[in-house]
Amino acid sequence: xxxxxxxxxxxxxxxxxxxxxxxxxxxxxxxxxxxxxxxxxxxxxxxxxxxxxxxxxxxxxxxxxxxxxxxxxxxxxxxxxxxxxxxxxxxxxxxxxxxxxxxxxxxxxxxxxxxxxxxxxxxxxxxxxxxxxxxxxxxxxxxxxxxxxxxxxxxxxxxxxxxxxxxxxxxxxxxxxxxxxxxxxxxxxxxxxxxxxxxxxxxxxxxxxxxxxxxxxxxxxxxxxxxxxxxxxxxxxxxxxxxxxxxxxxxxxxxxxxxxxxxxxxxxxxxxxxxxxxxxxxxx
Numbered sequence: 001x002x003x004x005x006x007x008x009x010x011x012x013x014x015x016x017x018x019x020x021x022x023x024x025x026x027x028x029x030x031x032x033x034x035x036x037x038x039x040x041x042x043x044x045x046x047x048x049x050x051x052x053x054x055x056x057x058x059x060x061x062x063x064x065x066x067x068x069x070x071x072x073x074x075x076x077x078x079x080x081x082x083x084x085x086x087x088x089x090x091x092x093x094x095x096x097x098x099x100x101x102x103x104x105x106x107x108x109x110x111x112x113x114x115x116x117x118x119x120x121x122x123x124x125x126x127x128x129x130x131x132x133x134x135x136x137x138x139x140x141x142x143x144x145x146x147x148x149x150x151x152x153x154x155x156x157x158x159x160x161x162x163x164x165x166x167x168x169x170x171x172x173x174x175x176x177x178x179x180x181x182x183x184x185x186x187x188x189x190x191x192x193x194x195x196x197x198x199x200x201x202x203x204x205x206x207x208x209x210x211x212x213x214x215x216x217x218x219x220x221x222x223x224x225x226x227x228x229x230x231x232x233x234x235x236x237x238x239x240x241x242x243x244x245x246x247x248x249x250x251x252x253x254x255x256x257x258x259x260x261x262x263x264x265x266x267x268x269x270x271x272x273x274x275x276x277x278x279x280x281x282x283x284x
Contacts, residue, residue: 014068040086041067069107088113142194161218200257209248
């Protein structure tokens with residue numbers, strides 16, 4: 001069966017976004033920098049998995065997702081910047097852990113590392129423009145992924161909290177509602193809400209923890225964007241509040257997410273029928 005792993009959907013959709021962005025938005029992307037990002041992420045994942053001895057044959061899907069996320073959001077003039085971003089992104093999964101769980105989103109950690117450690121890295125939050133069909137594309141594909149991993153609550157809590165804060169500010173300042181929609185209809189914001197903040201391996205395990213965590217990120221994003229005028233506020237908010245997921249996991253215990261896709265009802269039924277037949281044969 002094609003796409004047995006949920007991450008296969010993410011890889012396909014992020015790759016689609018990259019092609020669509022290059023062909024319709026005329027991004028100043030250099031193919032060699034994208035190749036450097038992808039190769040560095042995959043190589044770093046393989047080396048660190050081998051050094052830690054946890055995986056003989058490491059699954060490189062997550063590393064590929066991280067490299068595609070960085071390709072969509074991060075811009076730089078030199079290949080060394082991309083190497084720094086990719087290496088730090090993958091290394092964060094091995095270095096910053098609580099128990100067996102990493103708490104920094106790898107792509108987000110790579111973006112912040114590049115912004116802090118280099119002088120030529122930047123992120124353009126408005127690179128997707130405000131065309132409605134981008135929103136439909138992101139919502140449709142993101143919805144397919146979230147339906148399978150069960151993390152709609154995180155996206156809803158983040159977008160709901162952030163849009164409410166922006167609405168209150170808009171009313172307070174007496175602005176027209178076209179200003180409000182202009183601030184919300186951002187492709188990068190939707191990408192973040194649907195594909196980055198919902199990474200099930202680095203966010204709180206419990207539903208209430210995810211809702212509280214996402215609402216806190218929305219609040220900090222609102223403050224950083226409107227009072228400190230930071231255009232990349234959403235990425236800084238996620239980076240700053242990432243360790244909060246540790247506390248929320250302690251407060252509200254819940255099973256850790258596994259990428260292994262759940263069996264369908266048909267598969268489970270077939271398994272049960274097969275087991276019954278085997279038991280019957282044994283008894284006979």
